[in-house]
Amino acid sequence: MRRIRKRQVAAVLALAAIVGAFAVPAAAVRAGSTGLPTKIGKGEGRLNVIEWPAYTDASFAKKFEQQTGCIIHRKDAGSSNQMFALMHANGGGGGGQYDLVSASGDASLRLIYAHDVQAVNVHLIPSWKQFLPVFKSPPHNTVGGVHYGVSLQWGPNTLIYNTKKVKPAPKNWAAIYSKKYKGKLTVPNNPIQIADAALYLMHTKPSLGIKDPYELTQAQLTAVGQLLVRQKPLLKRYWNYATDEDTSFKNGDVWMGAGWPYQTLQLQANHVPVKEIVPLPTTGWADTWMLAAKAPHPNCAYKWMAYVTTPQVEAKQAIVFGETPVNPKACPYMNKIQKGSCAGYHLNEPASYYNKIKFWKTPVPTCGWKKGNGCMDYNAWQQAWTQITG
Amino acid sequence: MAADAGALAAGPPWRRARLRFSGLLWRRPWLKALGLLAPPLTAFLVVYVGAVAVLFISSFWTVNSFTAAIEHTWTLGNYRLIFSSGQPYLHIARLTLEIAAAVTVTDAVLAFPLAFFMARFAGKRTRAILFVMVLLPLWSSYLVRIYAWQTILAHDGAINWALRGIGLPGLNLAYTNTAMWIVFSYVWLPFMVLPVYAALERIPDSYLEASADLGARGFKTLRSVILPLALPGIVAGSIFTFSLTLGDYITPLLVGGPSSQFIGNTVYNYIQEANTPFAAAFATIPMAIMGVYLLIARRLGAFEAL
Numbered sequence: 001m002r003r004i005r006k007r008q009v010a011a012v013l014a015l016a017a018i019v020g021a022f023a024v025p026a027a028a029v030r031a032g033s034t035g036l037p038t039k040i041g042k043g044e045g046r047l048n049v050i051e052w053p054a055y056t057d058a059s060f061a062k063k064f065e066q067q068t069g070c071i072i073h074r075k076d077a078g079s080s081n082q083m084f085a086l087m088h089a090n091g092g093g094g095g096g097q098y099d100l101v102s103a104s105g106d107a108s109l110r111l112i113y114a115h116d117v118q119a120v121n122v123h124l125i126p127s128w129k130q131f132l133p134v135f136k137s138p139p140h141n142t143v144g145g146v147h148y149g150v151s152l153q154w155g156p157n158t159l160i161y162n163t164k165k166v167k168p169a170p171k172n173w174a175a176i177y178s179k180k181y182k183g184k185l186t187v188p189n190n191p192i193q194i195a196d197a198a199l200y201l202m203h204t205k206p207s208l209g210i211k212d213p214y215e216l217t218q219a220q221l222t223a224v225g226q227l228l229v230r231q232k233p234l235l236k237r238y239w240n241y242a243t244d245e246d247t248s249f250k251n252g253d254v255w256m257g258a259g260w261p262y263q264t265l266q267l268q269a270n271h272v273p274v275k276e277i278v279p280l281p282t283t284g285w286a287d288t289w290m291l292a293a294k295a296p297h298p299n300c301a302y303k304w305m306a307y308v309t310t311p312q313v314e315a316k317q318a319i320v321f322g323e324t325p326v327n328p329k330a331c332p333y334m335n336k337i338q339k340g341s342c343a344g345y346h347l348n349e350p351a352s353y354y355n356k357i358k359f360w361k362t363p364v365p366t367c368g369w370k371k372g373n374g375c376m377d378y379n380a381w382q383q384a385w386t387q388i389t390g
Numbered sequence: 391m392a393a394d395a396g397a398l399a400a401g402p403p404w405r406r407a408r409l410r411f412s413g414l415l416w417r418r419p420w421l422k423a424l425g426l427l428a429p430p431l432t433a434f435l436v437v438y439v440g441a442v443a444v445l446f447i448s449s450f451w452t453v454n455s456f457t458a459a460i461e462h463t464w465t466l467g468n469y470r471l472i473f474s475s476g477q478p479y480l481h482i483a484r485l486t487l488e489i490a491a492a493v494t495v496t497d498a499v500l501a502f503p504l505a506f507f508m509a510r511f512a513g514k515r516t517r518a519i520l521f522v523m524v525l526l527p528l529w530s531s532y533l534v535r536i537y538a539w540q541t542i543l544a545h546d547g548a549i550n551w552a553l554r555g556i557g558l559p560g561l562n563l564a565y566t567n568t569a570m571w572i573v574f575s576y577v578w579l580p581f582m583v584l585p586v587y588a589a590l591e592r593i594p595d596s597y598l599e600a601s602a603d604l605g606a607r608g609f610k611t612l613r614s615v616i617l618p619l620a621l622p623g624i625v626a627g628s629i630f631t632f633s634l635t636l637g638d639y640i641t642p643l644l645v646g647g648p649s650s651q652f653i654g655n656t657v658y659n660y661i662q663e664a665n666t667p668f669a670a671a672f673a674t675i676p677m678a679i680m681g682v683y684l685l686i687a688r689r690l691g692a693f694e695a696l
Contacts, residue, residue: 078662079662079663079664081662081663081664082662082664084664085664088459183562191663232648232649233648235647235648236564236565236647236648237565237646237647237648238648240643244644247540248564248565251541251544251545251546251547251564252544252545252546253544253545253564253565378663379453379665382659382660382663382665383471383477386478386479386482386651386656386659387477387478389478389648389649389651390478390479390481390482390651390656
């Protein structure tokens with residue numbers, strides 16, 4: 001117990017150092033004196049979650065409700081910012097109403113720094129030990145060694161192409177910035193797409209000095225914006241929903257574009273001649289079930305985190321939603337539901353593969369790689385994206 | 391007087407109360423008007439005017455980019471950003487206006503002959519059939535119709551299939567501003583046909599006869615008699631086509647191309663990202679445009695034609 005506390009205090013101090021101006025001085029005392037639960041108590045009969053639609057899909061949540069008696073009440077969110085706003089409303093910390101939030105990497109850090117989520121004892125989640133190493137303590141949900149939730153599912157951003165039209169096959173992300181397939185390309189309509197271009201420039205234009213695609217200075221953001229403005233005339237469209245991208249591939253308007261494994265599998269199921277590559281390094285997204293700071297039903301929340309990360313449930317959710325589990329033991333169960341889906345969703349790759357995926361994280365004013373507040377925040381990204389697409 | 395009092399005193403108490411109440415309403419007509427208008431007026435004031443007021447007020451606030459909390463300090467920053475030259479917002483507003491204007495003109499040109507035929511030549515039966523055909527699209531979901539157009543305009547869609555069938559090269563229609571113009575013109579056409587029809591139907595036959603008697607040919611009659619009298623109807627219809635296009639954000643999303651961002655899309659994006667104050671500021675632009683448009687429309691007599 002003492003050891004845990006000591007580690008915690010150190011962690012919170014480290015967190016405070018990183019957060020700088022945003023940290024509340026009292027935070028260290030508060031978290032230090034709370035301590036983590038050492039066992040999961042009796043369920044409270046109810047669980048209130050803020051989720052991506054279908055993240056507590058009845059196909060696997062029904063069994064949980066029967067087993068634990070924790071009845072799930074859902075609030076679907078449409079964007080990371082909406083999730084954050086919901087958690088931060090009514091005094092923050094989930095407002096004493098919400099227990100869990102399935103935050104993506106572009107919101108999770110903000111939730112931690114704003115004290116809306118609390119530390120989680122990952123040793124109460126048995127499957128945590130089975131996770132892929134990169135998802136045990138990733139920087140988007142673990143700060144200074146303190147976990148603020150458990151990783152859940154993830155996906156790489158992939159390059160999808162029509163095998164009949166695009167010859168030879170593309171090898172890297174340069175394909176979506178090249179004039180060769182002008183008017184036949186598509187990319188997502190999302191400010192976080194700036195990070196993809198930043199990652200590309202990080203390797204093709206080292207003089208810009210980009211160290212982290214999510215931590216850009218004003219000059220770097222401007223340079224990335226210029227690349228995206230040059231890319232725009234090459235595009236058929238920006239896609240808004242995964243089904244939009246599918247449609248454009250299906251009817252031949254688009255031959256190549258950035259997407260997710262989900263689209264590739266959907267298109268292949270419809271006999272559209274497409275393949276995908278994951279040109280490394282690439283960006284990707286990863287979601288975390290995070291525990292609200294004022295969670296009224298913490299036991300049910302812990303029970304859910306333990307349940308949803310088991311291999312069988314991970315496999316089911318992956319197939320329902322079209323994403324990849326963090327628990328590699330889910331592989332055989334995925335193949336049982338849909339043949340070849342484990343490899344299709346890249347769950348059987350070596351560790352070197354996962355290390356080359358730069359997972360989404362919120363752009364914040366503090367840069368990790370240089371001193372002070374020299375980086376552009378998410379609002380600046382949003383404005384830059386409107387400027388590019390407008 | 392005594393008889394009145396006797397009648398009032400006679401019935402059961404609830405009946406007396408009712409009579410007294412109706413007597414009160416009769417003596418004070420404004421009370422009756424108030425009773426009738428109170429529910430819709432309250433709804434209008436609270437729901438509509440209230441919402442617009444809150445929207446306008448919040449457009450002078452800002453949002454903390456890190457905590458996403460709204461900061462209630464008064465600033466013109468949002469408006470300054472919209473109108474500053476290096477920003478995309480004026481460009482977005484201009485594109486929205488241009489498409490709305492193009493759609494309005496297209497619909498007027500398409501609707502006039504149809505409405506003219508319906509009002510002046512068609513028999514009862516034909517007219518009913520034409521009415522059903524004009525209104526039929528409105529009975530199916532707006533989304534379904536746009537998705538249908540997606541497949542019509544697609545690279546291997548119906549239009550290109552037909553063009554290739556007669557030996558012509560296919561057109562590059564899908565996901566362009568042209569596609570938006572076509573789809574908007576189709577979707578809002580009924581809103582133009584109906585007011586134009588109403589205006590044309592009201593022109594008395596005697597006017598046309600008088601015009602002919604005075605030696606005017608068909609074209610002259612059309613230009614000097616029918617068009618001026620139909621103008622209020624056209625303007626009334628244009629209020630619908632213009633404002634509906636101005637406020638739309640789904641059609642650009644589904645059939646637009648990489649440069650098809652509308653005011654509505656920008657507003658939607660900013661609300662999704664929890665920056666409501668900026669969204670509110672940008673949303674006042676189409677409201678201001680519509681305000682000016684309605685003033686002009688009133689001058690042209692559109693409201694008498696509605």
